[in-house]
Each structure stands twice: as structure tokens, then as C-alpha cells.
Amino acid sequence: MTGQDPAAVRIDTSKPHPARMYDWFLGGKDNYPVDEEMAKQLLKLDARGRDMARVNRAFMHRATRWLGANGIRQYLDVGTGIPTEPNLHQIAQQVAPESRVVYCDNDPIVLAHAEALLRSTPEGATEYIQADARRPEAILEAAGKVLDFDRPIALSLLALLHFVDDEDGAYELVSRLVGQLAPGSYLVLSHTTGDFDPEKAAMARAMYKQRGLTLRPRSRDEFTRFFDALDLVEPGVSLTADWHPELGEVVAVAGDDPIPGYAGVARVRP
Known part of the structure; x- marks a missing residue:
């Protein structure tokens, strides 16, 4: 489904990439x-950078287990990142061995590792789409070849939306994708925040901007807005580590201060 030969993909190493920094934080x-x-520069701002990545990864594991236990058998993961x-899937x-999973990312290095994303159980299926998250129509079209959009799907956008600014259509992106989900589907989000240290968050945002990248930490209220018209499951919007x-x-994690991120899972209403 990628439509590209991984061997022919050119990886730009002239500037940092969030997926590769995330990989570095995870070891x-x-x-x-x-x-x-750049990852080391971010660690100078907050020495718990590795903890942030690990906490987000652990949330994905817990949320996926919860979804599977609640009957979800289809997953669309946008902003997949490098397989760890x-x-x-x-x-x-x-x-549930019969689960069907579609991954989506636009980083060429993820494409180079797509084979690792496609090792499905015989009963289920996994596929990979090489596409930009800001092109929801292309994602939906390709994912529809593997997933049945007339049945519930879990849509995951984990540690992704803080790389999409408001003027680039972050809320519209979520609305467009969720709008195609059947009742009983779920939206799964995690997101960094500057609520606990606005000055540090502003410095991180400036660091990204200097390198031609976007970072948009959001407040709890701004994050909660992504779940408008959906039913949040307990415990609602929480710190990522507390879900x-x-x-x-x-x-x-080191220290007593909260890891600056929120997470939530919400159900599409009938």
C-alpha cells in the first residue's frame, strides 16, 4: 500500500525529525x-525527555489492551513512528488475533521499516500507508482497502497533534477522520502540554521553529476540544501516566513533578 520502494526513498538527514528523536529517546x-x-538540547530543558517517550509508549500499550478488551478489532494508527x-498490532x-491494523506515517525512515509493521497473525492483517497526516482523504481511501469503515475502528493519533499547529488545521484533521468512523469507534490521543511550565514549553517551541519544525503544546482545555461531540471514557482527560x-x-519516572502530557480515549456516539 505504500506505493514506494523503501530502497529508493531518500532520508533527509540535514535537519532533525520528531520520529527519529523519539526513537533516540527510546534507546x-x-x-x-x-x-x-536536538534531543540532547531538549534534555537540557527537561532531563526527563526519555521518561516522556516511555510514558507515551506505555499509554499506547494500555489503551490498545483496553480497546481490545472492549471489542475493538480494527485500528488506524496515524503518525506511527519507527517500530519499537x-x-x-x-x-x-x-x-484478539483477528485484529486488523493500518499504520500511517510520512517519514521515509518509517517506510524503510514497514516490513516490521506487517508481521501480522494469520487470522488478522497489518498494512502500512505512506502518507501525510494532513491529507486525511488519502489516508481514508487507502485504509478503506483493509478496514471496514461501517464497523467500529480505533483511530490513534499518539504524540502527533502537537506537531500540527492550529492554522495548519489540527482540529479540522481530527474532525475529518472521526467523521468517517462508525458509531462505537474510538478516538485515542496523547499530547504534550505547557500547563506545568509555560516558559520551558515556549523555549522548546522556539527550538523547534529554529530548525524548521512545528511544536504546539496545548493546554488541557485545548486538548479536550479534540474530543468535542464524543463521549470520553473514564477517567476522561488525564495525565498520560495516569490513564x-x-x-x-x-x-x-524521576522526581515528583508530572510528566507534561495529556491523554484520553473517547467513543463515537450512535
Whole structure:
């Protein structure tokens, strides 16, 4: 479904990429010196950068387990990032082997690792779409070849929307994708915030801008707005680390200050 030969894809190493920095924070090797340099600069702002990545990853695991336990068998993960095991399809298919998962990303290095995203159980399916999150029509068209949009789907946009500014249509993007989901589907989001240290968040945003990148931390109210017209499941919008910790994958973090991120899962109404 990618329509591209991974061997022919050119990876731009002249500037950092959020997916590769995320990989570096998680201890991966699919990153370049430019990514490591910026990641280390971010660590100077907040030494818990690695904890932030691990907390977000753990939320994905818990949310996917919750969704599987509540009957979801189809998943659309936009902004997939570089595969780190266990990935979403592995968690979903542990719960229900027949689960079908479509991943989507626009980073060429993710395309180069698409094979790792396609190792499905025989009963289920996994596919990868090479597409920009800001092109929802292309995503929906390609995903419709694997997923049945007349049945419930879990749409995940994890640690993605803080890279899309308001003027670039962050809310419209979510609305367009959610608008195609059947009743009983779910929207799963995680997002960084500047609520706990606005000055530090502003410095991080400036650092991204200097490198030609977007970072848009959002307040709790701004984040909650993504769930308009949906029914938030308990505990509603929470700190990422606090969303259903009883489901496992709780990350021990340094210090007592909260990891600056929110998460939530909401159901599409009948």
C-alpha cells in the first residue's frame, strides 16, 4: 500500500525529525547525529525527555489492551513512528488475533521499516500507508482497502497533534477522520502540554521553529476540544501516566513533578 520502494526513498538527514528523536529517546538506533543533537538540547530543558517517550509508549500499550478488551478489532494508527516492539498490532493481536491494523506515517525512515509493521497473525492483517497526516482523504481511501469503515475502528493519533499547529488545521484533521468512523469507534490521543511550565514549553517551541519544525503544546482545555461531540471514557482527560495504570506498563519516572502530557480515549456516539 505504500506505493514506494523503501530502497529508493531518500532520508533527509540535514535537519532533525520528531520520529527519529523519539526513537533516540527510546534507546533506538534509527536516528542520525542531527536528531541526537536536538534531543540532547531538549534534555537540557527537561532531563526527563526519555521518561516522556516511555510514558507515551506505555499509554499506547494500555489503551490498545483496553480497546481490545472492549471489542475493538480494527485500528488506524496515524503518525506511527519507527517500530519499537511490542508495537500496536502486536498488542492488539495478543488480545484478539483477528485484529486488523493500518499504520500511517510520512517519514521515509518509517517506510524503510514497514516490513516490521506487517508481521501480522494469520487470522488478522497489518498494512502500512505512506502518507501525510494532513491529507486525511488519502489516508481514508487507502485504509478503506483493509478496514471496514461501517464497523467500529480505533483511530490513534499518539504524540502527533502537537506537531500540527492550529492554522495548519489540527482540529479540522481530527474532525475529518472521526467523521468517517462508525458509531462505537474510538478516538485515542496523547499530547504534550505547557500547563506545568509555560516558559520551558515556549523555549522548546522556539527550538523547534529554529530548525524548521512545528511544536504546539496545548493546554488541557485545548486538548479536550479534540474530543468535542464524543463521549470520553473514564477517567476522561488525564495525565498520560495516569490513564488506567491498572492495565500495566506503568513507567517509573524521576522526581515528583508530572510528566507534561495529556491523554484520553473517547467513543463515537450512535
